[in-house]
Amino acid sequence: MEVGSNEGYEPNKIEIATTLKKSRNTALGCCITTGILITIFVLILGFTLGEIKSPAILGVAIIWIIIAITTILTLLVYKHPSKTRTFSVSDKSIRIMVPNKPMFQINWDQIKAVEVKKIVTGRHIHTLDGALTPMHVYNNIIFTTTDGSQISYRIDVTRDFPKKICKKIRVLLEEYANKMNKGYEYK
Numbered sequence: 001m002e003v004g005s006n007e008g009y010e011p012n013k014i015e016i017a018t019t020l021k022k023s024r025n026t027a028l029g030c031c032i033t034t035g036i037l038i039t040i041f042v043l044i045l046g047f048t049l050g051e052i053k054s055p056a057i058l059g060v061a062i063i064w065i066i067i068a069i070t071t072i073l074t075l076l077v078y079k080h081p082s083k084t085r086t087f088s089v090s091d092k093s094i095r096i097m098v099p100n101k102p103m104f105q106i107n108w109d110q111i112k113a114v115e116v117k118k119i120v121t122g123r124h125i126h127t128l129d130g131a132l133t134p135m136h137v138y139n140n141i142i143f144t145t146t147d148g149s150q151i152s153y154r155i156d157v158t159r160d161f162p163k164k165i166c167k168k169i170r171v172l173l174e175e176y177a178n179k180m181n182k183g184y185e186y187k
Helices: 021-048 055-077 164-178
Strands: 012-017 085-089 094-096 104-107 110-128 132-145 150-156 183-186
Touching: 012 110, 012 164, 085 164, 110 164, 132 164, 132 183
Parallel strands: 110 183
Antiparallel strands: 012 085, 085 094, 094 104, 110 132, 132 150
């Protein structure tokens, strides 16, 4: 690229780059801390009662097996936590790069409207406060092109980008869609 050349220049470009390393470490830390606290509780309870009974030892062993399984599942969910995920939007284009997915890019001059749909799939689990929590949440971004066809990109909320970043992406898409005089809808 020559000095003074505008090749590759994208005006008003905003880029969000993140990793999932913090999410993985937090999940692993919670698993291990819970196991240690339960083990300490069982040991203290055993010593205050005079002796540690074999059911208590069996209980601790079962808890540590459950924690080991949870840790393995957490490592599988966050396979590539240190690889960078990038979302960028400018007056020229939208680009999304996520590990193990092809890079997605579309130019604003090809877009007529942007629609973001929140999709909840999978089973629901009960939380301590009695609420139902979805197992999987996706943001499906649908770009309606000027020729009437639709191009979509699905973001897995937690595996592709953290939940807070997904919200920032939605806000940026809405701002730029309005700025570029394109339709925007969030469902």
